[in-house]
Amino acid sequence: MEEIKQIIRDVPDFPKQGIVFKDITPLLGHPEMFGKVVDHLKGRFDGRKVDHVVGIEARGFIFAAPLAYALGAGCVIVRKPGKLPYKTFQQTYTLEYGTDSIEIHQDAIKPDSNVVLIDDVLATGGTMAAAAELVKGNFNANILEATFIIELEFLKGREKLGGLDLHSLIQY
Ligand code: AMP
Numbered sequence: 001m002e003e004i005k006q007i008i009r010d011v012p013d014f015p016k017q018g019i020v021f022k023d024i025t026p027l028l029g030h031p032e033m034f035g036k037v038v039d040h041l042k043g044r045f046d047g048r049k050v051d052h053v054v055g056i057e058a059r060g061f062i063f064a065a066p067l068a069y070a071l072g073a074g075c076v077i078v079r080k081p082g083k084l085p086y087k088t089f090q091q092t093y094t095l096e097y098g099t100d101s102i103e104i105h106q107d108a109i110k111p112d113s114n115v116v117l118i119d120d121v122l123a124t125g126g127t128m129a130a131a132a133e134l135v136k137g138n139f140n141a142n143i144l145e146a147t148f149i150i151e152l153e154f155l156k157g158r159e160k161l162g163g164l165d166l167h168s169l170i171q172y
Helices: 002-007 033-043 059-071 126-138 157-161
Strands: 009-012 020-023 052-056 074-078 088-094 099-105 114-122 142-151 166-171
Touching (some): 002 033, 033 166, 052 059, 074 099, 114 126, 126 142, 126 157, 142 157
Parallel strands (some): 052 074, 052 114
Antiparallel strands (some): 009 020, 088 099
16 A cells, blocks of 8 residues: 555645645556556455446546456446436535536446445545435445545545445555
């Protein structure tokens, strides 16, 4: 994990003043490390049946796809409004200023499925809380875990995700 931590790049004041952006592109571009991360995530579900891995736009997709493949699961995408072509369910959540929404296709998850949710960074937790609500509120599915590569503990995102099993690879 220390190796992974070393390779994540801090970009100060991106995308705006005061934010330290955790840039995962050096990890994605690393020939061995990216695979190691996916293998580690896969190992968490050894012996458990996973039907769908749900990736959250946009960097969640990058991990959802290889993890779904490794687990023999389907890959489901949760997107910003207006991006998914078919009928959708929508969930709105509050940001510091205003609101945002995410969507999922109405036929994306089969009843009684075991689902893993994944995103790159857990910050305030608002996005993942909305994604969990989107899945729980519209499908009779069982969320095994919400998984992140990075958790920004000082933002206390976990507090918004009370009922979920959470996992993060590295913490700041
Ligand atoms: P939140 O809803 O606050 O937990 O924000 C989560 C989303 O914002 C994730 O999809 C992240 O990709 C992105 N995000 C928030 N803060 C950062 C950060 N400091 N560095 C990189 N991505 C971030």
